[in-house]
Amino acid sequence: MLLFIALLASPSQAGVVVIVNAENTASDFSQRQLVDLYMGRNLYFPNGQLALRLDQSPSSEIRRTFYESLVGKSVAQVNAYWARLLFTGRASPPQVIRTSKGLLQAIKNNPNAVGYIDEKELEDGVKVIARVN
Structure with a gap:
């Protein structure tokens, strides 16, 4: 019974969705x-x-979930991957937006932006192109 109550009380993510304008x-x-x-x-x-x-x-939970689900790597492993690519000049990492609200606004303002959020945070002005579970 206590486990059931704890599960109800804990915040849960609906799932990670990848969105575009x-x-x-x-x-x-x-x-x-x-x-x-x-x-x-x-x-x-x-x-x-x-x-x-x-x-x-x-440091966000959504970023951890996204990379672990998508590529099977921790945020630390992804950061190390990007450090190697940056050092060799082969590629640059995605631009970091500090909040989901900021990310949503950036995508609404740029038709070529792509990002990911918790499905519960979806708003008008964006559309889902993939679900990451």
Whole structure:
């Protein structure tokens, strides 16, 4: 009984969704496309537009969940990956936006932006192109 009450009282995430501006023509990204986009292997949407990749705060739970679910790596491992790529000049990491609200606003303001949020935080002006579980 106590476990049931504890589960009800604990905050839970509805799931991580990858979003773009509602006007963006991108739709239904595969896991492979997301991995390539967020790990710097492909920087473009299928329509050829350069994607402005947005990341959540390094200390956020949503970022941990996103990378562990998408690429099977911890935030520390992802940070080490980007440090190596930056050092060699091969790629740059996604731009960090400190809050989900800020990320939503950035995506609403830029038709080429892509980011991820908790599904419970979805708002008008953006659309889901993938779910990461």
